[in-house]
Structures are given as structure tokens and as C-alpha cells.
Amino acid sequence: MTFTVREPRVQEAAEIADVHVTTWRETYTDLLPDGFIDDDHVRARHRMWATLLADPREEWIVRVAERDGAVIGLAMAGPANGQEGEPAPRERQLYMLYVLAAEHGRGAGQALLDAVLGEEPAMLWVAKENPRAVAFYRRNGFRFDGAEQQDPLAPKIVDARMVR
Numbered sequence: 395m396t397f398t399v400r401e402p403r404v405q406e407a408a409e410i411a412d413v414h415v416t417t418w419r420e421t422y423t424d425l426l427p428d429g430f431i432d433d434d435h436v437r438a439r440h441r442m443w444a445t446l447l448a449d450p451r452e453e454w455i456v457r458v459a460e461r462d463g464a465v466i467g468l469a470m471a472g473p474a475n476g477q478e479g480e481p482a483p484r485e486r487q488l489y490m491l492y493v494l495a496a497e498h499g500r501g502a503g504q505a506l507l508d509a510v511l512g513e514e515p516a517m518l519w520v521a522k523e524n525p526r527a528v529a530f531y532r533r534n535g536f537r538f539d540g541a542e543q544q545d546p547l548a549p550k551i552v553d554a555r556m557v558r
Contacts, residue, residue: 397461397497399505406465407443410458413465414439417492425523425550446470457509459493459502467493469506474517477541483557486511488518498526507534519543519553531556 402410415436423431446456451472459467469491474482488511493503518536520527536556543553 397459397466397500397502397505399457399459399502399509402447402456402458402465402468404444404447406458407447408440409465410447410468411436411439411443413468413494414443414490414492417467417494420495421492421524422521422548422551425521426548430548455510457506459497459506461497461502466497467491467502467506469510471510471516477543477555482517483539483555484515484517486514486516488516503530504534515558517555517557519555522552522554523550528556534558 415431418426419431446454450456454470454472456470457468458465470489471486472489474484474487476482488507491503491506491510493506516536517539518531520531522528522542535558537558539555539557541555543555545551545553
């Protein structure tokens with residue numbers, strides 16, 4: 395069966411949070427410090443998704459991909475944030491796009507990106523250590539602009555900004 399992309403429902407917050415956590419485990423486990431994705435992290439994702447879905451804002455676009463009644467991916471875009479007091483290079487930003495590893499290469503990531511950004515100019519931050527994601531964004535017209543940042547809680551990950 396094929397997947398569908400749609401707006402998430404409030405009652406799906408826990409399922410979406412679980413997919414968010416699972417995709418992080420699948421993608422970043424080797425790059426994150428031991429214990430990074432602990433019970434507190436999981437609870438924080440559950441609270442975050444419950445809040446996001448309970449109080450949707452017009453300027454934010456959130457979509458999920460679903461196959462056979464289960465959420466397989468998620469994406470969110472909204473107003474861009476600058477870095478260290480500088481203005482953002484684009485007005486829109488892709489904040490997250492995650493698809494379960496079992497679904498990679500089946501079109502859900504592309505459909506989610508198209509649903510939240512379309513073809514409009516945008517920016518995003520990507521882990522330089524995630525070559526699959528970098529290649530995906532390059533195919534979609536994004537290029538590195540030289541800006542980088544690092545989270546002290548995840549020292550093995552360097553986030554690089556891409557723009558189109």
C-alpha cells in the first residue's frame with residue numbers, strides 16, 4: 395500500500411513523538427553520547443508534540459506521512475531563525491524531516507518536504523555527519539552556505555546550514 399501525507403491529529407501526539415525518537419535512534423545513535431536518548435528525552439518529545447498539536451499556529455506547517463494506518467515520518471517548517479543575532483538568510487526554515495529507516499527511498503521524505511516547503515526558498519540545518527540527508531537536500535536544490543553550529547550536548551555532530 396502507498397503512503398499518504400496529511401495534517402497530524404492531536405490524538406496522534408504520542409505516536410508522532412515515538413516516531414521522532416525512533417528516527418533519532420536510527421540516525422544518530424553512534425553520534426550521540428551514551429544515555430542521550432533517555433526516558434527524560436522521550437518524555438520531552440511527548441510533551442513537545444502534545445503542545446505543538448494542541449496549539450497549531452498558522453505560520454507553522456506540520457505534516458505526517460502515514461502507511462497502513464501508522465505514522466512513518468514527520469516534517470515541520472516555519473519562520474526562519476537567524477544565528478547569533480544575524481538575520482536569517484531565508485524567511486522559511488525546515489525544522490525537521492524524519493522518516494523511519496525502513497521507509498527510506500520510498501518517497502515519503504520527498505512528499506513531506508514538498509508538503510511543508512514546496513519549491514519556495516528556505517534554509518535548514520543538517521548534521522554534516524548524515525550523508526544521506528545531505529544528498530537528499532542537495533537533490534532538492536539546497537547548498538551549504540558556510541554557517542555551522544555545534545550543540546555542546548552532542549559534540550560529535552556539526553550542524554551545517556543549507557539554503558536554496
